[in-house]
Every structure is written in structure tokens, then in C-alpha cells.
Amino acid sequence: MTDRSSPLELEQADKTFLDSNELIINMGPQHPATHGVLRVILKLDGEKVLGTECVIGYLHRGVEKIAENRTYTMFNPYVDRMDYVAAVSNGLGYCEAVEKLLNVEAPPRAKYIRVILTELNRLASHMLWLGTHALDIGAITPLFYTFRDREEVLKIFEKYCGARLTTHAFRIGGCQYETYEGFEEDVKKFLKFVTPKIDEYEELLTTNRIWVERTRGVGFLSAADCKALGVTGPVLRASGVKWDLRKAQPYAAYSDFDFEIPTGQKGDTYDRYIVRMQEMRQSLRIIKQAVGKIPDGPIMAKVPKVMKPPVGEIYHSIEAPKGELGYFIVSDGSTQPYRVRVRPPSFVNLQALDQMVRGQLVADVIAVIGTLDIVLGEVDR
């Protein structure tokens, strides 16, 4: 975007300390507010940010390379480890991509279960985002409230598939597990439980003067900038672009449900907060519709035991809680993918950081990192 000398020349830091007003400080990789192991090099003039540089890769595990040495089925659990707070969404994206490649379709019952679990996961992810974002801005209490309620989602996951975070809930061709006895009641009970809780979070923050002052006008990103940078998800929608893959390219069973895409107008941190809060309510709406009419039938489509997709390539993307999560899979006709490329929303959204914080204050960097809702497992893969 704009030219600047590489901040990696850290010898500069010694020189600038007294000789000029510029101060280069290193935020992370161990820092309470960088949501993991993100390292941000900040160039400051007093409290004002002159420029930033993100250094990533501290959590790189070579997930894409691992895929080339695993069969399609064996790679499935690995995707859960990318965005570990929204593992179900990752699994859904991968399974659907491979299904497309294999030319099979999951049965309707499986699709409904997928929608319910994915939306529950979106709630869990947004709750975690809200808690940590509020914590970064200094409100410590919402963190515990959201974690308390996220626990209920994780309990449902645990009952369904035995795992809480890295669920591996779906299989290629459908779902491995039938819903457990009382699944629908649990989900309904959760819906009833969580609706007032979301009001509670809003009560704590939405009209809180300090919260509004800290988030209004901070980290502004226009719709044009969003498109230029490839930013997706709630960040894009808060800038006023009505783009949600659940509506734009419906996958799973999303076309069956009635829901709205919340958008903001200004594209600042407060709008992104409001959009995500409304998205949580919309998720509840989707789950409410889905849980009432899960169709009967099989949960697995007919897939070959040894998967050998035809030679070809596929790009399939879904609306993960953080934005567009895409899988590009190239098959050479063998049991293992020739190449898997993941388009992680966090990674793409993170590149907007510099533009959003330039000229603002140090405290805003923290707010913006929080509002981008990045997960470093997904950024580094």
C-alpha cells in the first residue's frame, strides 16, 4: 500500500529512542491482547501509530502440506485445528468441498444437522470474540459471561460427538453420528437459555458510554477498501456490503431458512460489534427453524470406502464465523489430494490491520485486532 522501510530493521530502535519522536515497539508474540502468537511491530510517535507490520507464522504447522500426504478422510480432522474456535465450520467447508469433488451430496437430514451444529458453532465463536474483544478494551466481566454461555454450546457438541473444541463432527458424505437422544430438546433449551443472555451482553456494552467512545470511529474501513483487501465476513458487512455466502451461494440447507443479513453503515468497530451481535440473533433464528423440522432419513450418502475423486479441481467456500472460508482442492485421481489450499478468513482480514490503525492510537490497535476477530491457528495454518 504505502512505502516504508522494513520495520524488521530493529537496529533503528536504538537510534530513534532519544534522537527522534519515533518509537518502535514490538507487540507480541507473547502479549495479552494479540489473541495468540501474532507479532505486531508498531512504529509510534508518542501514542500515535505511524505504521504497523504483522509478523506471522509462529503457529505454522504446515496443514496444507500435511494434506498432500493424507487420504481425503484422514485429512478431515486436521482442518479442525485451523480455526479452533469454529472447528465445525472448518469441517463443513472441507467435507462439502470433497463432496463436490466426488460428486455426491449429503442427505437432507445430514444437511440439517450440519446447519444446526454450524450455527451453534457460529454462536460459540462470536461469544468468544465478544468476550476477548471486550477484555481488550478493558471490560473484564463480559468475558466470563460469554464463556459461561459458550460452555452450553460445547456441552451439546460433547454430547453429540464426544469432543468439545476440535469436534470432527462431519464426515465426507454426511455425518458420522446420528443425533443423540434428546438432541432437539437440548438445542431448544439452549435457545431459550441464550436469548436473554445476549440481551445481557448488550445491556453491559451497547449503550455503555465508554464502550461507544472506544469503538465509534475506530478502525474505519470503507466498503471499497474491504473489497480491495478481500476482507469478508462481519467486517465486510459492517461496512455496508450485504454479502453473505449463506445467501449468495447457499450451501448445506441454508436455502430452506428465513434469515436476514445484518449490515452496518459506517464500518467502524462499533458497527462490527453491532453486526456480530445481530448475527448471533440471526443464528438463533436459523437454529430455531432448523431444529423444528429435521427430516428423517439416512445421515450418510453413499461414498466409496476408498475415495478416489476424479482428476480435477474444486473451489468451495462457506461463510465461517470470521468470513469466507474457502478450500481449493486439486485431485490427481489418487487417494490423496494433489494440493489443498485453504483461504482462511482471518489471514485475509488481518491484512486490513495496517490501514485501519494508521494514524490512530496504540489503544486502538488493540481494539482493531479484537474487532478483526482473528484466530492465529487459522492465520498461520
Place this chain on the structure above:
Amino acid sequence: MLDYITSYLKSDTTPGQAGNFLWAFIYILLIFLGLSVAVIAMNWLERKILAHMQVRLGPMRVGPHGLLQPIADALKLLIKEDIMPAEADPVVFWIAPLIVVITAFTVFIVVPFGPTHAVTDMNIGVLFMLGVSSLSVLGIVTAGWASNSHYPLIGALRSSAQMVSYEIAMGLAVVSAILMTSLNTDGTGTLSMIGIVQAQQAQETWFIFKFFPLGLIAFFVFAVAMVAETNRAPFDLPEAESELTAGFHTEYSGFRWSLFFLAEYSAMIAVSSIAVTLWLGGWMRPFPHWLTGDTWDLVFSLFPGVTFVLLALMTFYSTIRMPKHPYFRVQTIGLAGFGAVLGLIGLVLFAPPVRDRVQDIYWFAIKVAGFMYLYIWYRGTFPRYRFDQLMRVGWKVLLPIGLGVLIVTGILGVLL
């Protein structure tokens, strides 16, 4: 010996004024001890209250209901490895926490826990308190500087800017309260802490209700400024954890860090005692001029004992609710013992001679405790201000309000 003690107990002046060094020394020791206990209790209470606000339990493992946690923490801090960054300036690095802690404790010399319960009564009491407590900024700046690291430096600079700007609003609020002390027949005000409370006694009102709502506004300005002054949430930018890791004390650990901790809490108690003295009638019991008579005096003098007995009953209730597993036997006995001690203190406080002596201290302490609760409450509720917003609140909101209140108070004081 006994005569000496009783003769002192009957005296109606502070040891400082009487020039009695021994008594002054004993008072200093008592205050130091009480303050340390208060900091320990505050530490435990803050963790517990904050935890309960945040739907969690807080410390539960060390001692029954985590009662021994602060002591365990203090021990840990004392025996921790002494780490000093290689680049730090060792002398200044040592001096900084000492400055902070000494200033935080020194201000208590003039805090009046009762008409005679102060180490000394200076005729410049309030000025002394404000002046000494603002010296702590020096310690913070030197701490940030001596650490020779970026985060502490930024934290220290923020802190000094913040404390200096909020002191002005604070000072204006204080001046308007001092103006109120001069509203008597001979028209002379006082800066003495004891004198201020006595002025409220003479005018038969707490200054918070004086010229309603002027006193209240001045009190509000002070109440906001004092949170900023002590660097607590929502003005805890100097140590904004999410931005600057730990602000000016990032590089500090172990004993030196515990000095900062001690200083922070005693500073909180110190500014709260200024607020209590200036606006909330200091050691006066509630409604001293409305609910008069021997009966009411007796009722209010029973409060200290009743409080401790209630605390003891709470403890006994928790003892009953302790798990019955043998693992918890020692803890259950300990909790029961703690309750017994509290109950015993409560019973002692019912004895007439003790009760009359302790009343003042009790009312003062309970008002300060109210402020302490507010501090915790703020921390549980508010997000943190940004630096420019913090400055705006200080200079553009509190300062004009404080100035306005001061002027109007002055005019009213002349007219009435």
C-alpha cells in the same frame, strides 16, 4: 503504667499536637498494621467480589474460601527470585517503588479516624495529603525510566500526564469543600483534616449535602478524579494490561512489585479517606443531629459489635456449608476458628468503654470501605478509556465543572 494509658485515653488531642512521641510512634505502628491488614483484606475481597460479579468463585483452595490466599501470595512474592533487567539502572530501579510506597503511607499521618485518633493534626492537613500523594507520580516516572524498556516508559508517561491533569480537577473540588468550612460565625475556614470534620459537625450537615446539589457535584468531581489519580479502572491506562502488558511495573517482580501493589491499595484508601473527611462527615455517625438522644447514641454505638457478630454468623453459616469430606476437616475447623475470633471481637466491641472509643474509627472505616467497594464495582463494569478520551474527561469535563462549583460555592458562601 495503667494510669498513664488511661490518662491518655481521656485526653482530647492527637499525640502529634500533644508532642508525645511515644504515643505518636504507637499510633504510627497501629496505622501501619491496620493498613497492612486492610490491604490484605482488600486483596481478598477484591478477588472474591469481582469473582462473584463474574459468575466464578475466586480463590477457594488456600484456606477456607481462599482466606489465606493473600498471605500465600505475599509469601510467594517475598521469596521469589530477585530479577532486575540487565539494562536497568539499579539504584533508581530500587528507589522508585520505595518512593511510591513511602508517599502512600506517609499521607496517613493526618487522616483523622476520630477527633483524637490521628497521628497528628496539621493546620495544612489537606494540602499535606494532596501534596504527598502526588509525589508518588515521581516514583512511577522513575520506575518507568529505570526499567529501560518501552512498555514501562509509555506507561509511566501516561501515568504522569494522567495524575497531573486529574490533580487539578481534584484540587478544585477540594477547595470548594474547604470554602464550605468557613461558613461559620467568625468566617474562618480550615485546612486541618480534623477541623474540616468539626466544621461539618458545627454546620450540622455533611458537605455532600451542603448547598444541594453543589456539594454533591464537587464530591462527584472528586470521586471521578480520585479513581484516575489512583490509576484504577476505568482509568487504569498506565497499567492497561491489554495494551502495555503491565505498564510502569512491567519489569518489576517479587518484593519490589509487591511494594507497588501495597502502594496502590494504600493510595486508594488514602484518597477515599480524603473524600470521606471532606464530604461524608469523617468519623461522624449517620444523622448525628436528627436522631439525637441517649437511645439513638446507644443504638449507633452498638453498630461495630453488631457488624462483627454478623460477620461471625456469616462465617459460621459457611462453616456449616463446608463439604463434609475429611479432606476439608482442617479447613472447616479453621473457618470455625476464624468465625469465633470475629465473634469474640464483636463481643469485646459491645463493652461500653471500648464501644465509645471505637465508634469513630468504625464509622470512618465503614465509609472508606464503601469507596473500596465502588472501586471494585467500577473494575467489574467499565471498559477502559483511551488516552485522549481520558485527557478530555479531565480537562474539558471535570475541570470546568470543578471551577464552576468553586465559583458558585464562593458566591453562595458570601450571600448566605
